[in-house]
Amino acid sequence: MAKSKKILIIDGHPDPKSHCAQIAEEYEKGAQKGKFDIKKIDVRDLKFDPILHYRKASAQNLEKDLKDSQKMIKWADHIVVIFPIWWGHMPSLLKGFIDRAFTNGTVFELKKGKRIPTPLMNGKSIRVIYTQGAPRFYTRFVLRDSVWKSIKTNIFEFCGFSPVARTYIHDMHSRNEEAVGKFLRKIFDLGLNGQ
Numbered sequence: 001m002a003k004s005k006k007i008l009i010i011d012g013h014p015d016p017k018s019h020c021a022q023i024a025e026e027y028e029k030g031a032q033k034g035k036f037d038i039k040k041i042d043v044r045d046l047k048f049d050p051i052l053h054y055r056k057a058s059a060q061n062l063e064k065d066l067k068d069s070q071k072m073i074k075w076a077d078h079i080v081v082i083f084p085i086w087w088g089h090m091p092s093l094l095k096g097f098i099d100r101a102f103t104n105g106t107v108f109e110l111k112k113g114k115r116i117p118t119p120l121m122n123g124k125s126i127r128v129i130y131t132q133g134a135p136r137f138y139t140r141f142v143l144r145d146s147v148w149k150s151i152k153t154n155i156f157e158f159c160g161f162s163p164v165a166r167t168y169i170h171d172m173h174s175r176n177e178e179a180v181g182k183f184l185r186k187i188f189d190l191g192l193n194g195q
């Protein structure tokens, strides 16, 4: 029998009462129904300093919660990371988690004589789910999708994740209960199918 896909859900919203937290729960419910092997990190509940104070991450003592998170990242076949867009990027808490936990030797490796680091996340896929206030046309025609291109290329492709899929939910401020229910059902299905 094929072994079950190992899925790590990372909820990067600082507020447990957010739509993103609901999305993370709904994905988890779907994945449970799909009988996947699941672990979850709620970044807001971790005890760690979200500021990297040095030019090298290794200069800063790694808190236990970050060590455990690194183990989970290595363990997973598929990662789902969820956050809202704040000022054109992820919230600083999640960015701080990435600065501190995505270290040399964990998600990439610096090798002597090589100008480009070696990715260590090859063979793992990732889905990025984000919410935003702006409408879709603004993303496409004004921003030229720069937010996504930056996050996808600079962080996840750099580490070797492939494919780097995305689901983004726009117009968050004008969605009524029915519209929220509709996208939550889509998120459940993503979990159910382990995507």
Ligand SMILES: Cc1cc2nc3c(=O)[nH]c(=O)nc-3n(C[C@H](O)[C@H](O)[C@H](O)COP(=O)(O)O)c2cc1C
Residues within 6 Å of the ligand: 013, 018, 019, 020, 021, 084, 085, 086, 087, 088, 089, 130, 131, 132, 133, 134, 135, 172
């Ligand atoms: C500090 C802050 C900055 C924001 N910046 C942006 C932005 O740059 N682009 C955008 O489309 N929406 C922006 N928003 C709107 C959020 O993306 C939106 O409120 C969120 O996605 C709703 O989902 P939630 O309930 O999970 O927070 C911002 C909201 C906050 C609080």
